[in-house]
Amino acid sequence: MDATLPKSVRLASIRRVAFVMSNAIGDSLVSMVIVQNLRASGIDVCVFGTPIYALRHWFPHVEIHPLPREADCAARLEPFDAVLQMHRHQPFAQLAGAHPHVIDLHDIEYADAHGCMAERFVQFCRTRFGIVTGTTENGITAPATLKHRRYRHRVVIHPEASTDDKRWSRARFIALARRLQALGYEVCFVIAPSERARWSELETLGIAAPAFDDLHALACWVYESGWFIGNDSGIGHLASNLSVPTISLFRRRAVAERWRPAWGTVRVVLPWQWLPTSRLKEKFWREALTCRRVVAVFRQLAEQG
Secondary structure, eight states, X not given: OBSSOOTTSXXXXXXXXXXXXXXXXXXXXXXHHHHHHHHHTTOEEEEEOHHHHHTGGGOTTSEXXXXXXXXXXXXXXXXXXXXXXXXXXXXXXXXXXXXXXXXXXHHHHHSSOSSOHHHHHHHHHHHHHOOSSOOSOOOOOOOTTXXXXXXXXXXXXXXXXXXXXXXXXXXXXXXXHHHHHXXXXXXXXXXXXXXXXXXXXXXHHTXXXXXXXXXXXXXXXXXXXXXXXXXXXXXXXXXXXXXXXEEEEOSOHHHHHHHSOOSSSEEEEOOOTTOOSHHHXXXXXXXXXXXXXXXXXXXXXXXXX
């Protein structure tokens, strides 16, 4: 599979598209940029995915279904003119065998190009689907019962990430929480059930870590929170997408340029750049990104409201 349309498929003939979404929250939210642009151009889009189905109430105008079993893909995808999947091997490694016109976004993701993923996906819509006026918005809409940033003194901290190389020091996350509490903020950690064993000391330290029934409940809670601080992660993309002022911690500038959250007010915080090589930057970025630096960025952000 590649990001080019098969020659046998004319752009004008594509009226119905299926998008098989990633199992990652951030990838799914960024992929919804493509859905928004295709729908705005008159193309009917049907979305399949696990995290995006959990967030279906936030996209009320889009048809969203649970991810089908791989064995059922051919039957479920047969009515569509083309099928999109962000990654070549995830969530389905053999998707090309289930439909004759599969488009993956691998080359868009890994191209030597400028712009974050949302901006790259807008350009993809322009070059591959002929959409002249593109947008990085993905159409997310909050339920009417919620009030944006109702609890403005609540700071959400997400100390986890999909891989260890993205995780800032646990000691510095705890120190950050203590500093923010001293400034008068209510600090809450967001931790998945599978991650809680690594953070068993939070209650003893007086740091809240509420539990949520599902991703929708978490999204509602984040939407009504005042601020977000976290690693490069899907929850950071979610907070940004909900226009909650977001501080996103990245280990390297090149990674941040590609994967920074694309919406709302976002401040990317990088380690001090005194390390001479990319290898050393990767190895010692946690030490080079200080709690004091993050607090200083937060205070600047808080002054702006």
